[in-house]
Amino acid sequence: MAPPPETTAVVFDAALPWQRARAVALRPEPFGALVYSFATRKLSFLKSKQLVTVVQTLADHPSATAAIEASGVPETQRAAYVKALADLARSHMIEERTSVPPTTRELAAGPCAEAGNP
Amino acid sequence: MPETPQTEAPVLEAPAVEEPLVEESLVEEVSIDGMCGVY
Amino acid sequence: MTAVLPGRPVGGRLVDQFEYGLDAPICLTWELTYACNLACVHCLSSSGRRDPRELSTAEAERVIDELQRMQVFYVNVGGGEPTVRPDFWHLLDYAVGHDVGVKFSTNGIKLSKARAAQLARTDYVDVQISLDGATAEVNDRVRGAGSFATATRALENLAEAGMRDMKVSVVVTRENAGQLDAFKALTDSYGAQLRLTRLRPSGRGADVWGSLHPTQAQQRNLYQWLLAHGENVLTGDSFFHLSAFGEALPGLNLCGAGRVVCLIDPVGDVYACPFAIHENFLAGNVRHEGGFQKVWQESELFADLRSPQTGGACTKCAHFDACRGGCMAAKFFTGLPLDGPDPECVQGYGETALAARDGGRAAPKSSLDHSHTGPVRGQPTLLGLPAMPPAKICEESPLVGLDGCTT
Numbered sequence: 001m002a003p004p005p006e007t008t009a010v011v012f013d014a015a016l017p018w019q020r021a022r023a024v025a026l027r028p029e030p031f032g033a034l035v036y037s038f039a040t041r042k043l044s045f046l047k048s049k050q051l052v053t054v055v056q057t058l059a060d061h062p063s064a065t066a067a068i069e070a071s072g073v074p075e076t077q078r079a080a081y082v083k084a085l086a087d088l089a090r091s092h093m094i095e096e097r098t099s100v101p102p103t104t105r106e107l108a109a110g111p112c113a114e115a116g117n118p
Numbered sequence: 119m120p121e122t123p124q125t126e127a128p129v130l131e132a133p134a135v136e137e138p139l140v141e142e143s144l145v146e147e148v149s150i151d152g153m154c155g156v157y
Numbered sequence: 158m159t160a161v162l163p164g165r166p167v168g169g170r171l172v173d174q175f176e177y178g179l180d181a182p183i184c185l186t187w188e189l190t191y192a193c194n195l196a197c198v199h200c201l202s203s204s205g206r207r208d209p210r211e212l213s214t215a216e217a218e219r220v221i222d223e224l225q226r227m228q229v230f231y232v233n234v235g236g237g238e239p240t241v242r243p244d245f246w247h248l249l250d251y252a253v254g255h256d257v258g259v260k261f262s263t264n265g266i267k268l269s270k271a272r273a274a275q276l277a278r279t280d281y282v283d284v285q286i287s288l289d290g291a292t293a294e295v296n297d298r299v300r301g302a303g304s305f306a307t308a309t310r311a312l313e314n315l316a317e318a319g320m321r322d323m324k325v326s327v328v329v330t331r332e333n334a335g336q337l338d339a340f341k342a343l344t345d346s347y348g349a350q351l352r353l354t355r356l357r358p359s360g361r362g363a364d365v366w367g368s369l370h371p372t373q374a375q376q377r378n379l380y381q382w383l384l385a386h387g388e389n390v391l392t393g394d395s396f397f398h399l400s401a402f403g404e405a406l407p408g409l410n411l412c413g414a415g416r417v418v419c420l421i422d423p424v425g426d427v428y429a430c431p432f433a434i435h436e437n438f439l440a441g442n443v444r445h446e447g448g449f450q451k452v453w454q455e456s457e458l459f460a461d462l463r464s465p466q467t468g469g470a471c472t473k474c475a476h477f478d479a480c481r482g483g484c485m486a487a488k489f490f491t492g493l494p495l496d497g498p499d500p501e502c503v504q505g506y507g508e509t510a511l512a513a514r515d516g517g518r519a520a521p522k523s524s525l526d527h528s529h530t531g532p533v534r535g536q537p538t539l540l541g542l543p544a545m546p547p548a549k550i551c552e553e554s555p556l557v558g559l560d561g562c563t564t
Contacts, residue, residue: 025256027181027228030165031174034183036150036230038258038281043183043230045146045171084144091147146171150230152408154394154484155418155430156184157233157262157285157326157354 012086014068017097019059024093028052035093042091051084058094172409175416176463181227182453183417186235186431189217189245190423191527193237194266197289197300198537199328199369201432202422203360204237205529210424214244216444220421221248223449224257231258231281235431237423237527240267246275253281260285262326264304265311273314285324285352286311291339295332299369301535312347324391326352331368334375337382341390352391353379357432358490358500361528363520365539366491376503377402398483401476401503411481415440415462419453427452429462432486435523469496476504483507492520 020026023039032046035055046052053071061067068081088094165177192207193200212220224232232252239245240263252259260283268276268284276284286308290296293305308325315323325344327333333340337353344351358366371379380399383390383406394408409417414430421427425443428434440459441452453459471482483499491500492514498506 025228025230027230029174029180030177031167034179034230038231041150043148043150043152045148045174047144047146047168051144080142080144087143087145087147144168148171148409149407150184151391152394153184153413153417154397154409154411155413155432156186156393157235157260157431 010089010092012064012082012089014064014082014085016064017058017062018064018067018085018089018094019097020055021092021095026052026055035088037091037093040092042093044088044091044093046084051081054081054085055088055094059097172411176465178454178459178463179417180454181224181229181450182419183413184231184233185224185229185419185421186233187220187421188236188423188431189234189239189248190237190242192241193264194241195238195264195301195304196529196533196536197304197361198365198539199289199299199330199356199360199362200528201357201359201362202235202237202434203523203526203528205533206527207237208424208527212423212425212443214247216425217244217248218251220425220443220449221252221255221257223443224252225255227450227453229257231260231283233260233262233285235262238264238266246272249279249282253279259283260324262287263311264300265308268311268314270314270318273311273318273320276315277318277320283322283324284315284320285326286349287326287328288340289328289330290333291336291343295336297537298332298539299330299537301533301537303535312349316347316349321348323347323349324352325349326354328356329353329371329375329379330356331371331375334371334379337379337386341386350389350391352393353383353396354393355395355484355487357484357486358520359432359486360434360523363490363522369539370501373501373503373505373508376501380406380503395484398480398487398499398501399503400479405479410479412485414438414485415459419459421449427456429458430486432484433489434525435489435521437489437521438486467496469494471496471498471506474504474506490520 021037024035024037026033026035032048033052035044035046046055050071050073054067057071058064058067061070064085068078073081085094166173188202190207190211191202191204193204196205239261249259258281262285265286276282288296288308289299290305296305297303327340341351356362356366356370376399380402383392383396384404392406392408394410396406397408397410400406400410414433418430419427419440420431421443422434427440427443427449429438429440438458440456443449443452468477468482471477480499483502485495487500488495488497491511493500493510498510500507500511
């Protein structure tokens with residue numbers, strides 16, 4: 001099925017460093033989390049707490065693979081987590097990190113709900 | 119509001135977006151416009 | 158935090174999680190004031206006159222603080238006309254500054270060039286202009302003389318200021334159901350996005366619903382139009398009852414009241430949804446101890462709504478999976494039972510049910526009515542009231558100049 005016009009084709013490479021996209025807010029829920037992009041108005045539902053941890057810690061690791069491993073995902077499930085991250089990349093919920101892990105995030109005018117940050 | 123239990127009826131899936139929904143998927147996508155009850 | 162009840166499924170679909178409750182609404186509507194410069198015939202909140210018990214600026218800020226703590230992504234602000242509150246622009250800034258995105262619904266009365274420029278440079282704020290006709294002739298009958306001009310002037314100002322993707326929200330009625338292409342052309346011309354939404358028999362809508370709601374033929378046409386042209390048209394999932402025609406429309410296709418959405422009204426009352434402003438759907442008040450969070454997470458009404466709903470007679474219908482029995486508010490305010498068909502059921506069961514209603518029993522009406530009590534400048538002509546010239550952009554009160562007015 002062809003991707004809708006607003007998403008440019010994103011090839012997900014788990015060996016690269018990733019981070020939650022800047023226009024995205026994440027809210028933990030009992031079942032996992034809800035993730036909302038102010039840019040695309042898309043809402044994603046993360047179905048496992050472990051996946052939530054992976055997404056929240058992406059920026060702290062040199063690769064997505066490392067983040068998955070560090071979250072304690074069993075080897076048999078790692079492919080499913082890579083696929084989940086690929087889905088999130090395709091919908092622009094996560095983006096490639098092109099520099100060292102940022103200490104302050106560059107936001108468009110006005111603050112963004114960065115839930116989960118202290 | 120009546121609360122009698124109902125027999126399990128197959129509920130409509132959220133329609134497919136970029137990808138067909140896969141049972142094992144850890145991510146489900148919905149549009150924020152897809153919730154009834156807001157202006 | 159909402160308790161993790163025994164039996165909450167792991168994984169599965171999002172909709173399955175709703176019955177166990179979400180920690181916070183996904184969206185909610187917040188009516189800031191019942192005051193309004195207009196007197197639209199179908200107003201779902203029966204607005205017009207300010208309620209003296211409205212939340213103060215400080216109380217509104219506390220609500221925003223709570224929404225921030227609950228990590229609500231964004232709030233739909235409306236009314237009445239929210240921009241007639243003197244503290245509206247302050248509250249807008251306050252919300253954005255506290256991580257709560259805002260979409261506000263307006264008739265455009267205060268959207269001058271300066272305000273439009275300000276909005277164009279503010280992120281995390283969406284503007285939604287209400288319009289119910291693609292021409293002044295159709296629109297003003299329902300919204301009042303001059304209201305089309307006010308709305309389009311606001312759209313012009315926003316477009317000129319560089320704003321894109323503001324929304325134009327249209328309530329589909331018998332009178333405008335033939336203007337769908339014209340609406341799309343109008344919104345395209347301003348770089349705005351069209352939103353079509355369902356007329357509910359709520360508020361003043363109850364008084365005109367019989368003559369204003371679309372016919373079955375118009376509903377079918379709307380459904381087909383949405384399938385064919387609706388890719389960039391928003392609907393707020395308000396036409397999920399039409400999914401019984403066949404292919405489902407995009408969206409969750411179910412009632413979100415008390416599960417994913419709710420309403421905070423101008424005096425802090427929390428209702429299941431903005432189309433259900435009635436004591437039966439009142440869950441609590443934000444002024445009470447525990448604030449909004451306690452109401453959302455612990456009210457009996459919401460726990461009730463989150464438990465599996467019985468579809469009653471509808472479960473036997475082959476289309477129940479698609480329409481889920483339709484809109485709770487539409488059934489309630491037309492006097493139909495909640496476990497029966499929607500009054501606009503596309504299979505016609507609603508019409509049968511309406512005809513079978515006990516003739517002597519009036520449909521429920523909320524005790525809340527903030528409608529203007531006297532004549533209003535620029536009032537709608539649908540009900541045969543005389544037309545009067547509209548108020549100017551700077552005049553807040555629609556009653557200005559009426560005493561001894563000669564024009």
